[in-house]
Amino acid sequence: MGTSANAPSGHLLVVDDDQEICALLKRFLTRQGFRVTTAADGTEIEQILADWKIDLLILDLMLPGKDGLSICRELREKSNLPVVMLTVMGEENDRIKGFDGGADDYIAKPFNPHELLARIRAVLRRTRLAPQAANAGDGRVLRFGTWRLNLSLRRLQSENGTLVDLSASEFDLLATFAERPQQVLSRDQLLDLTRGQVEQPFDRKIDMQVSRLRHKIEEDPKHPDLIQTVRGGGYVFTAKVEHNEKPAA
Amino acid sequence: MGTSANAPSGHLLVVDDDQEICALLKRFLTRQGFRVTTAADGTEIEQILADWKIDLLILDLMLPGKDGLSICRELREKSNLPVVMLTVMGEENDRIKGFDGGADDYIAKPFNPHELLARIRAVLRRTRLAPQAANAGDGRVLRFGTWRLNLSLRRLQSENGTLVDLSASEFDLLATFAERPQQVLSRDQLLDLTRGQVEQPFDRKIDMQVSRLRHKIEEDPKHPDLIQTVRGGGYVFTAKVEHNEKPAA
DNA sequence: AAAAAATTGTAACGGTTTGTAACGGCGCAC
DNA sequence: GTGCGCCGTTACAAACCGTTACAATTTTTT
The missing domain is CATH 1.10.10.10 (Winged helix-like DNA-binding domain superfamily/Winged helix DNA-binding domain)
Structure with a gap:
C-alpha cells in the first residue's frame, strides 16, 4: 500500500528531466512532510495542475523541449503559483534569468537539500498569506x-x-x-x-x-x-x- | 499499566566504523537524554534491532563491508525505522545521495553535534506524530x-x-x-x-x-x-x- | 475482408473460510 | 452417582473466492 501522508505542508510538483534528481527530491521532500508529484518535462504540467491542487512548483531551468524559463513565464500569465527554479551552478546570469521568468526563488545545482527545503518553506510562508489564483481546467x-x-x-x-x-x-x-x-x-x-x-x-x-x-x-x-x-x-x-x-x- | 509509552527521548543506535565518532556521539547524545547503543559495522544491526526497541538509527554512509546505503535500503523493505545518515562533506555528497536509500534526513561530516541533535529531534517529532496512519481510516x-x-x-x-x-x-x-x-x-x-x-x-x-x-x-x-x-x-x-x-x- | 491483437467470458482447480454434525467432557440438580 | 443439557472441539462438507488457462468475441490493423 502507499505510504501516502496526508499533506500537512503542501503538495509540490517537481519538474526535472533528470530522473535521479526527481526520485531523490521526491523521497527527501516526502520525508519532510510534503506531498510530492514529479514530471520529467513541461508537457505534463498543465495536466497535473488541472488535476491536483499544487502549492508550489520546483522547476528545472534546463528542460528538453520547452525550457523552464518559458514555462514559468507562461504560467505567470494565468496564475501566480509559487515557483522555485533549479539552475545550474555557474554563470552568474542564471540568477537574473531565474527571476526573469517570475520565479519566487532559485537555487543552484548541486544544492544542499536543506537549503532547498528552507527556500521552499520561505516561499510558501510568503505566498500563503496572499490568496492564490485559480488554474484553468475542469473535468470530473x-x-x-x-x-x-x-x-x-x-x-x-x-x-x-x-x-x-x-x-x-x-x-x-x-x-x-x-x-x-x-x-x-x-x-x-x-x-x-x-x-x-x-x-x-x-x-x-x-x-x-x-x-x-x-x-x-x-x-x-x-x-x-x-x-x-x-x-x-x-x-x-x-x-x-x-x-x-x-x-x- | 506496563510499558509507559512516553519514552522521554528514545533509544538511538549509532553505526559508524570510526570508534572515536561513536564514542563522541554516545557521550554527547547520552548527555542530551537519549539512550545510545553503538555498533562498528552493519553486521550487528539486525541483532541489535531484534533485541532492543530502537527509535532511530544514525548510520554512516561509508562502512566496511556493506555500506550504509544498502543497509538502509534493506531496512526499508521491512520497517520504517527512522534513519539519519552521516555522509562525508564534499562533491556529490553535498547533493542528496544519502536519501537514495530512503533515509529520513542526513548530515554531512564534519558536523556540528547540535545540528545533529536538531535533526534527530525533528525526525523523531515527525515520525512520532504521523506514524504511517497514512491510509484511509481515522485510526480507531x-x-x-x-x-x-x-x-x-x-x-x-x-x-x-x-x-x-x-x-x-x-x-x-x-x-x-x-x-x-x-x-x-x-x-x-x-x-x-x-x-x-x-x-x-x-x-x-x-x-x-x-x-x-x-x-x-x-x-x-x-x-x-x-x-x-x-x-x-x-x-x-x-x-x-x-x-x-x-x-x- | 482477412489477420492480428486485445478484450472479455467460461470453466476448472486449489485454497481458504464457514457451516454442520457428532462425539465427548463437564457442571449442575437431584 | 446419575442423568440431562450445555459447551468445546474434531472432522468433514459446503460455500466462496482468486486465479489460471483457454475459448469466444470484439476491435484494430493490414
Missing part, C-alpha cells in the same frame, strides 16, 4: 490513494502522471467503485451498474474483472488495499475519494 | 490485554507488532466483543450484531467462531481469559478495553 476527476481517475477523459493516472492502460470495462468498474466508496456492492449490483445486465446466470465475470483491475491498480494484488472483498457480500472500495473541486477565481 | 484502535485491534484497517496486532491473521468474520466477532466489554452477549445477539441474521435455527456456528477466535488470541484456549463462557447465557468479553486514537508503530 476523482482522486484516491496515489491515483487520479479522470472521468471525462476516461483515463487513470498515477501520481507521477503516467497513464495506466485500462480497458473500457475495467474503467467502468473502477469508476463505479470510486463513485461509491465505503459501500459494499454485490456482484449483481456491479453487473447492473457497469453494464445494465440484470440477473445474468454465471457471474464470475465480475470476479475476473476485479482480479484484473486489482493487478493494475493495487500495489500488492494479493492483499488489496483499494478494492476489498466482502465474503458473501461482494466488494467494497475502501479509499478516501476526493472530488477535485476547483476554487473559482 | 482498541487496546486490550496485549492486543491492539485496529478497526479502520481491520487488523489485529500483538504487542510486538506482528499481525494476526483473522478471517473477516473472526474480526467482526472480535470487534463486536471488544466494543462491548463486560457485557454478556447471547448467541442470538452475536449473530445479529455480526451479520444481521436473526433467529437462525442451528446456531452452533457462533460457538465455532468463538472457538476458532480463542485459539488465535487466547494464551491458553482451554482457559480463556478474554472471551469467557456464560453457561446458558452466551459469552462475555472480560478485558479492560482502552480506546486509543493513535495507532502506534
Whole structure:
C-alpha cells in the first residue's frame, strides 16, 4: 500500500528531466512532510495542475523541449503559483534569468537539500498569506490513494502522471467503485451498474474483472488495499475519494 | 499499566566504523537524554534491532563491508525505522545521495553535534506524530490485554507488532466483543450484531467462531481469559478495553 | 475482408473460510 | 452417582473466492 501522508505542508510538483534528481527530491521532500508529484518535462504540467491542487512548483531551468524559463513565464500569465527554479551552478546570469521568468526563488545545482527545503518553506510562508489564483481546467476527476481517475477523459493516472492502460470495462468498474466508496456492492449490483445486465446466470465475470483491475491498480494484488472483498457480500472500495473541486477565481 | 509509552527521548543506535565518532556521539547524545547503543559495522544491526526497541538509527554512509546505503535500503523493505545518515562533506555528497536509500534526513561530516541533535529531534517529532496512519481510516484502535485491534484497517496486532491473521468474520466477532466489554452477549445477539441474521435455527456456528477466535488470541484456549463462557447465557468479553486514537508503530 | 491483437467470458482447480454434525467432557440438580 | 443439557472441539462438507488457462468475441490493423 502507499505510504501516502496526508499533506500537512503542501503538495509540490517537481519538474526535472533528470530522473535521479526527481526520485531523490521526491523521497527527501516526502520525508519532510510534503506531498510530492514529479514530471520529467513541461508537457505534463498543465495536466497535473488541472488535476491536483499544487502549492508550489520546483522547476528545472534546463528542460528538453520547452525550457523552464518559458514555462514559468507562461504560467505567470494565468496564475501566480509559487515557483522555485533549479539552475545550474555557474554563470552568474542564471540568477537574473531565474527571476526573469517570475520565479519566487532559485537555487543552484548541486544544492544542499536543506537549503532547498528552507527556500521552499520561505516561499510558501510568503505566498500563503496572499490568496492564490485559480488554474484553468475542469473535468470530473476523482482522486484516491496515489491515483487520479479522470472521468471525462476516461483515463487513470498515477501520481507521477503516467497513464495506466485500462480497458473500457475495467474503467467502468473502477469508476463505479470510486463513485461509491465505503459501500459494499454485490456482484449483481456491479453487473447492473457497469453494464445494465440484470440477473445474468454465471457471474464470475465480475470476479475476473476485479482480479484484473486489482493487478493494475493495487500495489500488492494479493492483499488489496483499494478494492476489498466482502465474503458473501461482494466488494467494497475502501479509499478516501476526493472530488477535485476547483476554487473559482 | 506496563510499558509507559512516553519514552522521554528514545533509544538511538549509532553505526559508524570510526570508534572515536561513536564514542563522541554516545557521550554527547547520552548527555542530551537519549539512550545510545553503538555498533562498528552493519553486521550487528539486525541483532541489535531484534533485541532492543530502537527509535532511530544514525548510520554512516561509508562502512566496511556493506555500506550504509544498502543497509538502509534493506531496512526499508521491512520497517520504517527512522534513519539519519552521516555522509562525508564534499562533491556529490553535498547533493542528496544519502536519501537514495530512503533515509529520513542526513548530515554531512564534519558536523556540528547540535545540528545533529536538531535533526534527530525533528525526525523523531515527525515520525512520532504521523506514524504511517497514512491510509484511509481515522485510526480507531482498541487496546486490550496485549492486543491492539485496529478497526479502520481491520487488523489485529500483538504487542510486538506482528499481525494476526483473522478471517473477516473472526474480526467482526472480535470487534463486536471488544466494543462491548463486560457485557454478556447471547448467541442470538452475536449473530445479529455480526451479520444481521436473526433467529437462525442451528446456531452452533457462533460457538465455532468463538472457538476458532480463542485459539488465535487466547494464551491458553482451554482457559480463556478474554472471551469467557456464560453457561446458558452466551459469552462475555472480560478485558479492560482502552480506546486509543493513535495507532502506534 | 482477412489477420492480428486485445478484450472479455467460461470453466476448472486449489485454497481458504464457514457451516454442520457428532462425539465427548463437564457442571449442575437431584 | 446419575442423568440431562450445555459447551468445546474434531472432522468433514459446503460455500466462496482468486486465479489460471483457454475459448469466444470484439476491435484494430493490414
